[in-house]
Amino acid sequence: MKANNPSAYRMAPWRKQMKRIITILLVTFGTACVMLVYLSISERMTDINMKIQALQEERAEYSRNIADLTTDEGILTAYKTMQERAARAGFTEIDFEDNDQYAYVIVDGYTGAGINTEPQIQEPSSLTEIVSLIKPEYTESLQEWLYKRISTGIESYEVTN
Amino acid sequence: MKSQIEPRFRVLVFVFSFLSLIMIGRICMLMLDDAAIQMKAETEEDYEYMTVEVSSERGNIYDRQGYLLAGNTVTYSIALNLQASNGHAQFIADNISDIFGLDHETVKKVADYPFVPGLNVEYTLTKDATKDQLTAFQERKANLPREYLNKNDRPENLDAVVAYPNIHRYYPNDDLAFNIIGFFPYKNPTSGAAYGIEQYYDDILAAQTISHRFSLDPNVPDRIPNLPNGASVVLTIDRKIQELCENSIKQTLANTEAKSVTVVVENPKTGEILAMATSPSIDLNEYWESGEVFTRDNKFNPAVMQPYEPGSVFKVLTMAIAIDSGVVKPSTIFNDTGVYTVMGTDIMNWNRGAWGPQSMVGCMQHSLNTCMAYITDLVGAEKFYEYLDKFRIGKPTNIELAGEDYYPVIKPGSSLWTQISLSTNSFGQGLMATPIQMISAISAIANNGVIMQPHIVREIRYNGQVEKITPSEISRPITAETARTVTDMLATSIEIEVLDDSFEYLLDQIRIAGKTGTGEIAIEGLGYVSTTANASFVGWGPADDPQFIAYVWVQEPKKGSIWGSEVSAPLFAEIVQEIYPYLRLPDDKTRQCLYTGVCPTEEPEDDYDDYGYGYYYW
Numbered sequence: 001m002k003a004n005n006p007s008a009y010r011m012a013p014w015r016k017q018m019k020r021i022i023t024i025l026l027v028t029f030g031t032a033c034v035m036l037v038y039l040s041i042s043e044r045m046t047d048i049n050m051k052i053q054a055l056q057e058e059r060a061e062y063s064r065n066i067a068d069l070t071t072d073e074g075i076l077t078a079y080k081t082m083q084e085r086a087a088r089a090g091f092t093e094i095d096f097e098d099n100d101q102y103a104y105v106i107v108d109g110y111t112g113a114g115i116n117t118e119p120q121i122q123e124p125s126s127l128t129e130i131v132s133l134i135k136p137e138y139t140e141s142l143q144e145w146l147y148k149r150i151s152t153g154i155e156s157y158e159v160t161n
Numbered sequence: 162m163k164s165q166i167e168p169r170f171r172v173l174v175f176v177f178s179f180l181s182l183i184m185i186g187r188i189c190m191l192m193l194d195d196a197a198i199q200m201k202a203e204t205e206e207d208y209e210y211m212t213v214e215v216s217s218e219r220g221n222i223y224d225r226q227g228y229l230l231a232g233n234t235v236t237y238s239i240a241l242n243l244q245a246s247n248g249h250a251q252f253i254a255d256n257i258s259d260i261f262g263l264d265h266e267t268v269k270k271v272a273d274y275p276f277v278p279g280l281n282v283e284y285t286l287t288k289d290a291t292k293d294q295l296t297a298f299q300e301r302k303a304n305l306p307r308e309y310l311n312k313n314d315r316p317e318n319l320d321a322v323v324a325y326p327n328i329h330r331y332y333p334n335d336d337l338a339f340n341i342i343g344f345f346p347y348k349n350p351t352s353g354a355a356y357g358i359e360q361y362y363d364d365i366l367a368a369q370t371i372s373h374r375f376s377l378d379p380n381v382p383d384r385i386p387n388l389p390n391g392a393s394v395v396l397t398i399d400r401k402i403q404e405l406c407e408n409s410i411k412q413t414l415a416n417t418e419a420k421s422v423t424v425v426v427e428n429p430k431t432g433e434i435l436a437m438a439t440s441p442s443i444d445l446n447e448y449w450e451s452g453e454v455f456t457r458d459n460k461f462n463p464a465v466m467q468p469y470e471p472g473s474v475f476k477v478l479t480m481a482i483a484i485d486s487g488v489v490k491p492s493t494i495f496n497d498t499g500v501y502t503v504m505g506t507d508i509m510n511w512n513r514g515a516w517g518p519q520s521m522v523g524c525m526q527h528s529l530n531t532c533m534a535y536i537t538d539l540v541g542a543e544k545f546y547e548y549l550d551k552f553r554i555g556k557p558t559n560i561e562l563a564g565e566d567y568y569p570v571i572k573p574g575s576s577l578w579t580q581i582s583l584s585t586n587s588f589g590q591g592l593m594a595t596p597i598q599m600i601s602a603i604s605a606i607a608n609n610g611v612i613m614q615p616h617i618v619r620e621i622r623y624n625g626q627v628e629k630i631t632p633s634e635i636s637r638p639i640t641a642e643t644a645r646t647v648t649d650m651l652a653t654s655i656e657i658e659v660l661d662d663s664f665e666y667l668l669d670q671i672r673i674a675g676k677t678g679t680g681e682i683a684i685e686g687l688g689y690v691s692t693t694a695n696a697s698f699v700g701w702g703p704a705d706d707p708q709f710i711a712y713v714w715v716q717e718p719k720k721g722s723i724w725g726s727e728v729s730a731p732l733f734a735e736i737v738q739e740i741y742p743y744l745r746l747p748d749d750k751t752r753q754c755l756y757t758g759v760c761p762t763e764e765p766e767d768d769y770d771d772y773g774y775g776y777y778y779w
Binding site (some may be wrong): 014030037049053061063064065067068070071072074075078079080094096102104105106114115117119120121123 | 216217218221223224225226227228229230232233234235292326328333334335337375376390393399400401402404435577619620622738741742743744745747751753755756
């Protein structure tokens with residue numbers, strides 16, 4: 001009977017246990033790694049979102065300040081204010097009935113500071129394009145990415161040829 | 162070992178599998194359950210999204226040099242967070258009512274309004290706090306004394322007081338050019354802009370506000386859209402000329418006690434309006450006064466909103482039509498008997514007088530109604546009204562100001578028109594026009610027969626782009642030769658027509674062409690009355706190369722004279738004396754010296770023009 005039951009080596013039970021534990025640990029570690037990557041991306045995106053909100057508020061405040069300062073400048077240069085300031089500074093208006101107070105001369109090429117000069121206006125121009133801090137990698141889907149790559153590839157091909 | 166470990170392991174696997182199945186089943190149930198779905202949606206709404214109001218600013222308005230006429234400024238809404246203010250009413254009222262100018266008792270009462278989550282959370286105390294007030298509040302908040310303790314024995318604070326910035330419209334020059342600018346009611350923005358540029362260009366000046374749903378989920382990347390500010394508008398008016406006009410008309414209004422005084426100054430070569438002033442006026446920062454100051458008979462901007470019977474200034478157009486159609490020449494003689502009868506109705510002169518034989522220049526000098534009725538008969542009704550169409554009388558000018566009004570001309574074919582209408586129309590009765598229509602029509606005579614589109618906007622600036630408004634011709638009612646002839650006639654006639662000292666002084670400096678007008682006013686049941694009138698004047702100069710045209714309307718002067726020659730002409734002279742140097746225009750004598758090198762030293766005594774009427778020239 002013994003000859004019909006040949007003995008064979010098999011893995012020791014503790015080794016089997018160890019193998020299972022290592023497998024579970026590897027899976028756990030892998031999952032943890034994936035979660036870490038996910039958490040890292042989430043953290044960065046949260047941070048970016050917070051920055052966007054903070055910058056938005058900052059931009060709105062700057063925008064309000066610019067508008068306020070432009071109006072302050074308008075108040076300081078208002079006609080009556082400037083007249084009063086000129087008077088305080090000792091300037092007087094020319095009496096155009098008194099020819100001794102002024103003289104007209106022709107200066108070739110001089111267009112003068114008359115009413116036809118260009119308006120002096122400094123306005124902050126708005127951004128014409130939407131600027132995002134978020135990289136496209138975070139916003140585009142796989143299909144969009146593929147489409148973009150294919151389009152870019154086609155365009156490059158066309159340019160090359 | 163095998164028999165001990167494997168069964169236990171199998172049991173463990175079975176138990177975990179069973180629990181997993183229960184969990185999956187439960188998740189499926191939750192995902193399909195309506196109440197759970199709704200709860201999820203509500204939770205998402207409350208905790209995963211934030212709605213952000215994104216606004217841009219209303220565009221600015223500038224004068225032609227770039228000085229700000231309408232801009233935006235920041236004010237603050239001051240509110241109480243009721244959750245934090247409940248129980249601290251006395252302390253809050255003591256510390257903020259003086260800074261923000263609020264009633265102490267009201268603040269105290271409001272601070273104790275019961276806090277109800279979702280319903281009664283905040284109460285706005287004021288929407289008009291200034292930056293200085295906010296700074297004062299912040300300083301006080303930072304330096305609060307520590308001895309005041311609340312119920313929990315902690316120092317009292319002002320954390321319940323919150324401030325939110327608002328942008329509101331501000332007009333740095335107060336009432337300057339109020340009638341052109343109009344206003345945006347910052348206290349009640351939903352009622353919309355009113356009058357002038359503010360209303361006309363409201364759609365492009367307007368700020369944009371959008372509500373953006375901002376995701377709080379870090380896995381949902383988002384960006385806040387960038388809204389460009391409203392367009393800015395640069396006007397053709399010059400604030401110096403505008404101010405000079407406004408100062409003069411305010412004085413005239415006080416002296417004459419008229420209902421209103423209006424002046425329009427235009428460059429006839431381009432159609433640019435250099436000034437459009439009216440009095441009475443309002444400070445645009447207190448726009449709510451407009452309801453009390455302006456009435457049906459005295460509108461916000463009479464220059465474009467109030468047609469009236471212009472009276473004798475209209476004779477300028479009648480004479481231009483007669484000369485252009487060839488029925489009369491400047492030297493044609495009309496024998497004035499003091500009465501011209503049409504269909505049994507007598508047309509008489511302003512003073513009921515008879516002036517004998519008069520050339521056409523004499524007709525204008527003495528402003529003869531009879532002569533005008535005579536020459537329109539020669540022109541004929543059909544041609545006369547064709548010319549009025551070309552002069553665009555009875556049509557809107559389409560100037561970029563809100564509320565432009567016009568009164569269609571009653572023509573042959575209408576049941577209201579008779580042959581007498583032609584005669585009365587010839588001297589500005591029985592038809593109505595606004596000052597802007599009148600100046601636009603008469604500008605043809607000052608600009609070689611061409612009417613340029615009157616406009617008050619020089620540029621529109623939007624998002625870094627500049628659109629310049631280019632002058633455009635809208636009509637050519639008469640020939641250049643007719644325009645020059647009529648200008649010469651009126652430059653001659655005005656010397657006799659107006660005998661005011663200031664006007665004569667002006668004529669010594671500059672050769673001006675012009676015409677007075679005293680339009681009688683029709684009162685229901687009484688007809689035309691002579692006790693009150695609309696006193697007008699139109700003039701342009703220098704006569705050899707007109708650089709400006711100005712129109713003056715004094716509405717129903719009550720004190721002193723009612724005659725255009727005595728009320729409007731002196732005002733015109735005063736304004737032109739003031740603005741002429743500012744237009745960089747030397748007087749005629751200096752101009753002659755500068756450009757020809759020949760300087761006249763004394764006035765020729767017996768110099769006469771082609772029509773037998775002397776005038777001073779170089």
